[in-house]
Amino acid sequence: MEDNQEEVLEIFTQDGVLITTAPATYIHYLNNVGTLLIVEYPNSNLTRCIEWKPLDLTIDSDVQDQEWTVVSTVERRRTYSGSLPVDVNRSKHLKINMNDIKSFRVSHKNQKLTFRDGKGDNVCSFIFQHGNCDGLIAVLKGILKTIVSRRDKHVYCILDDIKNPERQQLDKSFAELNLFQEQSSAYVWKFVKNFPNRPYEATMEAFSKITDIVYRGPEHRLMDSEVHNILHRSLEAIENNTTTHSHDEYELIAHVPRLPALKEYPRGRPLSFEQWKALQDSEGQVEDVEAVKLVIFRGGISSNVRKEVWKYLLDYYRWKCSHAEQQNLIKQRNEEYFIMKLQWRSMTKIQEDNFTDYRERKSLIEKDVNRTDRTLDYFAGDNNPNLQVLYDILMTYAMYNFDLGYVQGMSDLLSPILYLMNNEVEAFWCFVGFMNKVSSNFDMDQAGMKEQLQHLHTLTAFYDPEFANYLYKHDSANMFFCFRWLLVWFKRELSQQDVMRLWEVLWTDLPCQNFHLLICVAILDTEKNILMENNYGFTEILKHINDLSGNIDISTVISKAEGMYNQIVDAEHLTDAVRLIIGLPILGNTSIVDSKEASPDISDLTTNGDTDEVSYENALTHSFL
Amino acid sequence: MSAGPYNYSYIFKYIIIGDMGVGKSCLLHQFTEKKFMSDCPHTIGVEFGTRIIEVAGQKIKLQIWDTAGQERFRAVTRSYYRGAAGALMVYDITRRSTYNHLSSWLTDTRNLTNPSTVIFLIGNKCDLEGQRDVTYEEAKQFADENGLMFVEASAKTGQNVEEAFLETARKIYQSIQDGRLDLNAAESGVQHKPSQPGRNTLSSDQQFNKDNCAC
Ligand SMILES: Nc1nc2c(ncn2[C@@H]2O[C@H](COP(=O)(O)OP(=O)(O)OP(=O)(O)O)[C@@H](O)[C@H]2O)c(=O)[nH]1
Ligand SMILES: [Mg+2]
Numbered sequence: 046m047e048d049n050q051e052e053v054l055e056i057f058t059q060d061g062v063l064i065t066t067a068p069a070t071y072i073h074y075l076n077n078v079g080t081l082l083i084v085e086y087p088n089s090n091l092t093r094c095i096e097w098k099p100l101d102l103t104i105d106s107d108v109q110d111q112e113w114t115v116v117s118t119v120e121r122r123r124t125y126s127g128s129l130p131v132d133v134n135r136s137k138h139l140k141i142n143m144n145d146i147k148s149f150r151v152s153h154k155n156q157k158l159t160f161r162d163g164k165g166d167n168v169c170s171f172i173f174q175h176g177n178c179d180g181l182i183a184v185l186k187g188i189l190k191t192i193v194s195r196r197d198k199h200v201y202c203i204l205d206d207i208k209n210p211e212r213q214q215l216d217k218s219f220a221e222l223n224l225f226q227e228q229s230s231a232y233v234w235k236f237v238k239n240f241p242n243r244p245y246e247a248t249m250e251a252f253s254k255i256t257d258i259v260y261r262g263p264e265h266r267l268m269d270s271e272v273h274n275i276l277h278r279s280l281e282a283i284e285n286n287t288t289t290h291s292h293d294e295y296e297l298i299a300h301v302p303r304l305p306a307l308k309e310y311p312r313g314r315p316l317s318f319e320q321w322k323a324l325q326d327s328e329g330q331v332e333d334v335e336a337v338k339l340v341i342f343r344g345g346i347s348s349n350v351r352k353e354v355w356k357y358l359l360d361y362y363r364w365k366c367s368h369a370e371q372q373n374l375i376k377q378r379n380e381e382y383f384i385m386k387l388q389w390r391s392m393t394k395i396q397e398d399n400f401t402d403y404r405e406r407k408s409l410i411e412k413d414v415n416r417t418d419r420t421l422d423y424f425a426g427d428n429n430p431n432l433q434v435l436y437d438i439l440m441t442y443a444m445y446n447f448d449l450g451y452v453q454g455m456s457d458l459l460s461p462i463l464y465l466m467n468n469e470v471e472a473f474w475c476f477v478g479f480m481n482k483v484s485s486n487f488d489m490d491q492a493g494m495k496e497q498l499q500h501l502h503t504l505t506a507f508y509d510p511e512f513a514n515y516l517y518k519h520d521s522a523n524m525f526f527c528f529r530w531l532l533v534w535f536k537r538e539l540s541q542q543d544v545m546r547l548w549e550v551l552w553t554d555l556p557c558q559n560f561h562l563l564i565c566v567a568i569l570d571t572e573k574n575i576l577m578e579n580n581y582g583f584t585e586i587l588k589h590i591n592d593l594s595g596n597i598d599i600s601t602v603i604s605k606a607e608g609m610y611n612q613i614v615d616a617e618h619l620t621d622a623v624r625l626i627i628g629l630p631i632l633g634n635t636s637i638v639d640s641k642e643a644s645p646d647i648s649d650l651t652t653n654g655d656t657d658e659v660s661y662e663n664a665l666t667h668s669f670l
Numbered sequence: 671m672s673a674g675p676y677n678y679s680y681i682f683k684y685i686i687i688g689d690m691g692v693g694k695s696c697l698l699h700q701f702t703e704k705k706f707m708s709d710c711p712h713t714i715g716v717e718f719g720t721r722i723i724e725v726a727g728q729k730i731k732l733q734i735w736d737t738a739g740q741e742r743f744r745a746v747t748r749s750y751y752r753g754a755a756g757a758l759m760v761y762d763i764t765r766r767s768t769y770n771h772l773s774s775w776l777t778d779t780r781n782l783t784n785p786s787t788v789i790f791l792i793g794n795k796c797d798l799e800g801q802r803d804v805t806y807e808e809a810k811q812f813a814d815e816n817g818l819m820f821v822e823a824s825a826k827t828g829q830n831v832e833e834a835f836l837e838t839a840r841k842i843y844q845s846i847q848d849g850r851l852d853l854n855a856a857e858s859g860v861q862h863k864p865s866q867p868g869r870n871t872l873s874s875d876q877q878f879n880k881d882n883c884a885c
Contacts, residue, residue, distance in 0.1 A: 405767070408691075408765075409690065409691075409740075412690065412691040412712070413691075413712055415709060416709045416710060416711050416712055417711065452740070452742055453712050453738065453740045453742075453743070454714060457711075487742070489742060491742065491743075491745050494746075523749070525746055525749060528714065528715040528746055529714040529715045532714055532715075533714065537711070537714060584733075587716065587718075588718050591715075591716075591717065591718065
């Protein structure tokens with residue numbers, strides 16, 4: 046738009062508005078705070094736009110830190126109306142033509158507003174950090190014809206422009222039809238308008254209204270015959286339409302996807318010493334690795350062979366190596382370890398003084414070693430030599446992988462390994478193997494954690510849309526309450542014995558990749574009734590999940606997660622988004638990025654919460670890129 | 671509306687922030703359990719503590735959010751500031767770097783809480799006088815310049831720990847009395863009467879209106 050010469054009418058302005066979803070062109074603005082405006086360009090055919098400008102066009106460069114920012118404070122300002130000369134910076138504004146917006150949804154206690162296009166996709170969302178968006182909604186209602194969606198009272202559907210003369214005519218003709226509590230003509234209009242594109246949704250909504258009239262509406266309502274005819278014809282059209290040419294689509298949408306029933310998968314016996322020996326040939330090579338893994342997945346490993354088998358699971362030993370080759374490898378690894386250890390051990394005082402990064406790393410490790418599992422006998426007491434070993438391994442790991450260094454949580458992952466190995470070099474290499482599996486948990490930018498939280502949400506939404514929706518409505522769709530679970534693989538929630546059992550099961554990568562996410566889904570499924578019945582909000586959910594620590598029966602959980610896995614893979618409506626997470630080949634007939642995949646609930650314009658939130662999360666991810 | 675058997679009339683949300691290892695969790699334990707837990711594990715995400723205190727004859731439940739200090743996890747911990755009525759910002763008097771980072775913690779606090787949030791600066795580990803790396807005077811000046819309350823404390827000996835938590839509560843209570851803290855505002859961090867399930871401190875506004883008449 047060549048708005049530079051144009052007059053601009055700012056109908057509404059509000060500061061302190063965080064933008065969390067935006068069209069691709071404006072991705073650089075995501076998660077910034079700025080001013081939201083509703084603007085009218087009187088010279089260009091009364092075009093109205095939603096605009097948003099950053100607080101300061103030279104945005105804080107500290108993007109990484111902004112990534113998950115939920116709220117931020119800026120000075121309050123709110124103005125209604127006023128004609129202004131065009132701001133030269135206007136071209137930098139995020140600008141969305143109002144005509145492209147077909148609905149908007151209010152959420153998060155009226156602090157979040159999401160605009161959607163005709164397809165029901167989110168165009169942009171804003172979080173009002175000061176107060177709420179009530180003022181804006183009042184303004185929007187004034188300039189647009191809106192009706193509240195029946196399915197979701199937080200959704201306002203926008204009807205054609207109020208100033209459209211044709212509309213006014215029709216409005217009049219429907220006016221007498223006082224069937225609906227609010228804006229009846231608008232309602233019928235919406236129905237007629239939506240029908241060609243969304244026959245199923247439109248019909249369902251219409252039917253639900255009509256049921257109201259028929260069964261609950263008293264006879265005293267006089268139906269204007271003309272209107273009656275229109276309604277009648279529309280309904281007829283619906284019937285024809287759905288039964289004939291879009292039959293398939295109708296079926297597809299009308300089918301409320303259900304998961305197959307949850308079956309029981311009893312746990313098995315742990316891999317025994319005898320079994321393990323039987324699975325090795327005389328040279329010590331393990332022929333059928335999958336068979337070993339399957340036994341471990343079913344029942345874990347007996348404590349008398351655990352130490353040896355972990356070395357294989359954590360890629361310290363090779364499955365297909367003879368004893369001789371193995372010995373060679375061990376020798377090499379041993380030397381390698383001590384070379385690396387010597388590197389930091391030989392650091393002189395002056396070198397250290399001149400090496401801030403190193404000193405900080407060292408002090409971090411010192412601090413954490415002193416508070417790692419001190420309640421366990423193995424690490425208890427002052428001057429416990431095992432603490433020194435823990436320290437040495439973490440320091441050496443920091444030399445081994447200098448880019449990653451030391452991040453909190455690593456000492457938790459090392460502790461059970463060291464306890465079991467009770468040998469510095471072996472524990473180190475096993476720790477390396479574990480870290481190779483989970484290093485993305487410790488990314489500088491936390492991208493790995495974010496991705497997992499997002500995947501967890503997608504799985505939850507697929508498995509239990511109702512619960513996902515509940516979480517969304519209670520500010521918890523970001524799944525932050527599972528952060529600790531994921532970061533250290535339930536280390537803080539389980540006893541030492543249980544955590545070892547869970548880890549060895551997860552290291553088999555059976556029955557699928559990311560099975561740890563299904564463990565989360567299984568625990569959440571057990572807790573969801575408590576959360577929902579008590580109507581827990583953000584704080585209570587977080588607290589409740591935190592407090593589960595020490596109260597999780599891991600065998601039951603693993604077995605339930607396996608059952609859920611089977612329900613999911615057998616589901617007819619299994620989506621590519623879910624397939625991707627659990628490592629199944631994608632079918633490609635549905636778009637992976639389509640956030641609706643996350644939920645089988647595709648109802649009317651409302652889009653349920655989780656969809657919204659997935660795009661929110663996507664937006665967060667994009668903002669980071 | 672039945673108030674239920676609650677023996678307190680307000681909930682204040684506190685958040686404890688500061689670099690890793692400065693002693694945030696130890697301060698919390700000292701305050702809630704009167705114990706020094708010298709080897710409690712580092713915090714992942716957030717942990718909670720509560721204690722009921724009394725200010726001006728009113729029982730107040732403090733809901734304390736103890737956050738992880740490592741820089742990398744700030745992205746997550748930032749989501750926990752919302753709606754805090756009090757923020758305890760902690761550094762370690764024996765480690766200058768933790769003091770140097772205060773300005774960034776302060777920026778976060780100011781950005782992520784509301785203007786009436788009471789910010790209290792704590793110089794922890796003051797029992798380790800011999801290893802002192804930050805003087806009382808400079809920290810005091812920093813606090814004054816930024817309008818923060820300030821004490822040096824020790825989670826180990828318990829010195830000044832009660833004071834910091836209680837003083838913060840008094841200040842918040844005062845703000846309510848003065849009307850500076852608008853309980854009706856979303857995210858004031860204060861709830862009148864305990865949480866109805868599903869209503870966390872973030873939504874205290876609607877709840878408050880109802881509860882108001884009950885007392
Ligand atoms: N001497 C002394 N040591 C303390 C004091 N407070 C804490 N510590 C020690 O400092 C270390 C860190 O304390 P924490 O309370 O775990 O630190 P934190 O700030 O919670 O750290 P993160 O959870 O990693 O962010 C522990 O090993 C404590 O023993 C204190 O007042 N005096
Ligand atoms: Mg802590």
